[in-house]
Amino acid sequence: MAETLLTIRDLTKFFPGIKALDNVHLTVRAGEVHALIGENGAGKSTLVKILTGVYFPTGGTITMEGRELAFKNALDAQHAGIVAIHQEASMFLELSVTENIFMGHHLRHPKTKRLDWKGMRERTRELLDQLELPIDGDTLVKNLSVAQRHMVEIAKALSLHAKIVIMDEPTSALTTREVEDLYRIVRQLRAEGRAIIFISHKFEEIFQICDYFTVLRDGQYIGEGFIKDTTTDRIIRMMIGRNIDHMFPKKDPKIGEEILTVENLSQLGAFQDVSFSLHKGEILGFFGLVGAGRSEVMRTIFGIDRRSGGTVRIDGKPFVPKGPHEAMAKGIGFVPEDRQRQGVILSMSIGNNITIVQLDSLCKMGITNAKRELEVTRTYGEKMEIKAAGWHVDADTLSGGNQQKVVLAKWIGTNPRILILDEPTKGIDVATKAAVHEFVSEMASQGIAVMLVSSELPEILGMSDRVVVMHEGDVTAIFEREELQEEAIMRAALGETKEARRA
Amino acid sequence: MRESQVKRTPSEPLLQRIVKILLDRREASLVILLAIMLVPIVARSPQFLSLDNINRILNDISILSIVAIGEFFVILSNGIDLTVGSIIAFSGMASGMLNEAYPNVPVVLILLLGIGIGAAMGSLNGLLVAYGKIPPIITTLGTMSIYRGMTFVLSKGTWVTAHEMTTTFIGFPRRTFLGISALIWMAVIVIALTYYFSRHTRPGREIYAIGGNATAAKFVGVNEKRTRFMVFVISGTLFGFAGSLWTARYASAVNEMATGFEMQAVAACVLGGVNFAGGAGAIPGVVLGALFLGVLNNALPVVYLSTFYQTLVQGMVVLLALIINTVVDQRKTRKLLAQRRAR
Amino acid sequence: MAEQRDLVAKTRLIEERGWRHSLTELFTKWEVLLGIIFVLMVVFFSNLSPYFLDYFNLMNATFQFSEKAIMALPMIYIIMCGDIDISIASIIALSAYAIGTASAAGVGTVGLFAIGLAVGTAAGLINGLLITGFNMPAIAVTLATQSIYRGIAQAALEERAMTSYPKGFGFFGQDFIGQTVIPFELVLYLVLAIVMGFILHKSAYGRRLYAIGSAPEAARFSGIKVKQVRIINYTLMGLFSGLAGILLTSRILSARSNIATSWDLEVITLVVLGGVSINGGKGTMYGVVIASFLVGYLKFGMGLLKLSGTIMTIVIGTLLIIAVLLPRLLDTYKNNRKLRRQQAEAALQATKA
Structure with missing residues (x-):
């Protein structure tokens, strides 16, 4: 492999009450895609924030191309050639693509210090062409799709002459096509001799695009190696420190009568013609990639969002909620996806x-x-x-x-008859995860109808009695428990099968 | 998400592009609204568009424009500055008293005094907001009382009247150059400078960044504290400058001067399409907003309404502008969503 | 496992804190600090002026601030939800104008009272509907209605003042309870403060206010009718402003269009000084009541010392800024100390290991 670009030794970071990073090592070489792997809370984001100059390390050294670095702020990190593409596109929505690319390092006329808009527009044009992106530099970012925003961020990294590009879950909100576009660009960056630190939870992706990996757990360095020399199981073992034999506590379901019927439910821009039914004591899984419209369906049933068409029936009676309070009155409970903002009231x-x-x-x-x-x-x-x-x-x-x-x-506590769980185990530790699964089974066995939205296939496979698969707002398949098969579900989620099978 | 498949359309028909620009730029819709409003007014009183009257309107809105631009930068950074009237009062009072005590001090120095006072008071606001981390509304709520109180302390409760000031000072706003009054020139200079600043300098663009997305701005190395501080220095400076002009123009300095003027400044910004959430808006819009208010006030007598109707009409226009902006925005979002699904 | 560790650490922390810690906690509570400042102020003024600690004077002084203190009560709810209302002074002007006009037309005291309340309530309801209906920023909307409400009074009254009122009308703003020297206004304020405080701290509605202010989305996902609560808040604010309009008109027996100018800012000052977070979700009734008396008697005491009103404005402005700055500085100090202690602990552990 090529020469070493970045070396991190004994990196440590304390927060009040928490040791976020404890003697972490990381070595990144030029022209490699380096997967940074670990569970949520393993210390990946802290590491990224130190690398991008947002946090100051408590101890340890960062060496880049032989020079020891100490970033005072985000700008220092950029100047050193480290640029992060953020998980939640952190952009200026009201400003143009050009300006988003150049914010923080606007081009200026050398003497007058006047901003060189013409130069910036031209450079933007070049960058977008280089990435083969059909975007106009004068478009306001608020008018772009999520994927396009990602690409603009990458263009920005290029404009900064980044040597190391950090991508944090870059594909989580992209469609298959868009993911392909992203891979193409990642390979292009690698070919140019840049290094990419790639953070992902999807193993398929890691094995497809990455060359090397480093695993963190509980803020500690666990190990590293070449992707081609390892297996998913080995990496998972490193991540959680034991063999995965997570048993899903699935109980034999006692499925009762139909309680919820959804027919042709649609919401403009989010999903359309969604139909399914839910029975007492059943766990109905909802699988799909992020952005498939599953959460939106749930929000609509719960009365958070308005539908643009279709019917929902509870106990056979039409149900058009004016708000969550009406859904609650019908016995619906909702555990939302964004725990910190929608779930608990922190203070x-x-x-x-x-x-x-x-x-x-x-x-x-x-x-x-x-x-x-x-x-x-x-x-x-x-x-x-x-x-x-x-x-x-x-x-x-x-x-x-x-x-x-x-x-x-x-x-x-509300004794729900229908319980909606939207990514209930996202970002929580293994022990609690198991407890949540146990709880869900328990609820179902008591006759509660459960809708489980999850992006984790094992969870869906292990917990569901039936599975609704969605792709870009459409229901692409509904599987019975005995037909559940990893490959078929994935294909439906990727939109590769269109024939919807109804139960 | 489907947009990635939509190719750039290189050549739209001209008319379509014009319509698109009109819908995209709030300034454009404001111009149209202004034109529509002018039709019945001019029909009733053709004199309204006489050079004399236009000159009068422009003179009337000069100070408002300067102040509204100051307020604009603060709102742009997602803040608010309520010290408009208080800083104008203190700086106006100081200017009047200086002129009274030392009639020989040239006008330029008086203006510089006003600017200096404004900059100092704005700096205190900025310090408290940027480094003390007190929300702008609270900071300026407090300092507006303090500055107003200081005006009373400075003047010991007395006024400066027209005949206590020199004719050079109170006459200078009316002196003309190329047929345009000094007051309008002052506003034009401020507009030109601030436009250049907001459009063509890094610190100017960084205000947009901080207001639009403070976290993202920090990531690209924008110094948040310094920018927030700077914003209040700018607004204070402009208010202070406006204070000196105010005393000269109205030929008196009283303790209660410009009370509630912050509302006019904010109103001009709202009319000009400046987003209260920060990060969006532009100088031309603000100036148009001020012009809109000026035309409105000036037109009241034409439609046989006494000046006592001024507040009411202004309030209704601002509310209307708010509602239109909101509805248009929501419709735009919905259209974008619909496009996303179009296959 | 990690959680058990957390739990152990937490319990240990609580044990270690002991009485000394709880004492610091008590004195860094804003309400307690305010109370101390209040006592200091009383001591200060009673030393400088023999007229300060006079029962009659203390009672009489409440006339000057009861109306603002009354308006601060619903303003707590509004700010608690992260909203703001800067149209309340204009609502007073509008209701005062309505009362004056009705009175001139021969309406009796009870009728005037009802009209004042009705006008205020309607104005508040309109604010609430505009803000939640179009989903517009509260500050922008109430800025506009501020002009509209006062504008109506201005357009109708011009420079005139309405000065004829029925005989009994002066009772609300001028009279005392029975033969005592306790003003009706003060008693009304205290009763309302108890009711509003009870709602804030002991009712489901109050709990919902805290929930909305702390996490608007989570509140909505928990089935709270956020829009409805906000509309009720603004309507309450209007009702109380109408009431303040009645009291003020009754007290000065005159209604001009420029009545109560800038009271909105004074009322917001009371609420924020009382420790209610401008971002919502934090604050108590006690704090705001103490703040109301503190500011009221501060003005009274300074008046006794023949200090001009302007010094008062400066003092209150400064107080407001200190009120927000101080807890922040204290927080930073506490956090820094905690951080240092933790780092020291960690270093100790490191050397042991």
């Missing part, structure tokens, strides 16, 4: 978080009753085994897993 206590959805029944004439609230909190908090110093503790002091348990406790 409220565990107790208040759990009781917020049933305040009306806990209050007499609108007046709160601390004793009854505590009872309810204890009942469901203990049921979910929430670990905390007390029920009065604010939710923001809890770990992600425990926060998710708070959200689950909140919803079981």
